Amino acid sequence: MARAIVNVPSQAKRGEIIEIKTLAAHPMETGFRRTQLGELIPRDIIRRFVCTYNGAEVFRVDLHPAMAANPLIAFTTVATESGTIAFQWAGDNGYAVTESASIRVE
Amino acid sequence: MTTRREFLVLACGAASIAAARKAGAQIDPNQQALRKAAMQEALRRVVGDAPVRRGRVRLELPPLIDNGNSVPLSVAVESPMTLSDHVKAIHVFTEKNPQPDVVSAHLGPRAGRARLSTRVRLADTQTVLAIAQLSDGSFWSDSAEVVVTLSACLEEGLI
Numbered sequence A: 001m002a003r004a005i006v007n008v009p010s011q012a013k014r015g016e017i018i019e020i021k022t023l024a025a026h027p028m029e030t031g032f033r034r035t036q037l038g039e040l041i042p043r044d045i046i047r048r049f050v051c052t053y054n055g056a057e058v059f060r061v062d063l064h065p066a067m068a069a070n071p072l073i074a075f076t077t078v079a080t081e082s083g084t085i086a087f088q089w090a091g092d093n094g095y096a097v098t099e100s101a102s103i104r105v106e
Numbered sequence B: 001m002t003t004r005r006e007f008l009v010l011a012c013g014a015a016s017i018a019a020a021r022k023a024g025a026q027i028d029p030n031q032q033a034l035r036k037a038a039m040q041e042a043l044r045r046v047v048g049d050a051p052v053r054r055g056r057v058r059l060e061l062p063p064l065i066d067n068g069n070s071v072p073l074s075v076a077v078e079s080p081m082t083l084s085d086h087v088k089a090i091h092v093f094t095e096k097n098p099q100p101d102v103v104s105a106h107l108g109p110r111a112g113r114a115r116l117s118t119r120v121r122l123a124d125t126q127t128v129l130a131i132a133q134l135s136d137g138s139f140w141s142d143s144a145e146v147v148v149t150l151s152a153c154l155e156e157g158l159i
Helices: B004-024 B029-047
Strands: A003-007 A017-025 A046-053 A056-063 A072-078 A083-091 A096-105 B052-054 B057-060 B064-067 B071-077 B087-094 B101-107 B114-120 B126-134 B139-150
Touching: A003 A083, A003 A096, A017 A046, A017 A083, A017 A096, A046 A072, A056 A072, B029 B087, B029 B126, B057 B126, B057 B139, B071 B087, B071 B126, B071 B139, B087 B114, B101 B114
Parallel strands: B052 B139, B064 B139
Antiparallel strands: A003 A017, A017 A072, A046 A056, A046 A083, A056 B101, A072 B114, A083 A096, B057 B071, B071 B114, B087 B101, B087 B126, B126 B139
């Protein structure tokens, strides 16, 4: 089950700085833990998060095993024009999730 | 002759000193040296030979952490965020996690404000370091000391 939640204001004034919060459901297995039998549990994490605003990249994050499970990423962007803000998460074992939100700018 | 009271005071003192020593050295010295080297290497990869100055960056972390598996962390950098003067990247490093890198955020003038909030894992009582790379090529940093009571990454045999 791959799922993500994003929180983007539905409307904003032109030039306003808006806060965006994103949360992806992912265990973020570090690759440093072992099972009871001593076998290393292979790493399984989200490696990259990208936010694009009408196709232009505005924010990108490289994640490492030291990120907590279900990584929360909160940041800001300037509301420049009405359109779509898209989010992409990509990680180990072919993990890929996309989510988008529309915003109306006046 | 030692009285009962004196004996108890001495015993308690010795026990607390031993506990304090143990808490100070959760990781063995060899591994500590390795991790220090890894941290230097990670810093060099990001910063190169440029000097890193303190200031302009504010790293916010709770000073006392009950559970190292999920620690709220936020980094804010003082910057006008204009085309000519903005923050290009924010990097977070830890001293004693198995790997020094935690998170790297790449932003630009369209972010409006140079701010990142997230949640991280911390393996031990340690210093966390945040470095901001500005558009003029300078690097600024801030660090925070945290005390972790239940550490992440050390749950071997629990699953």
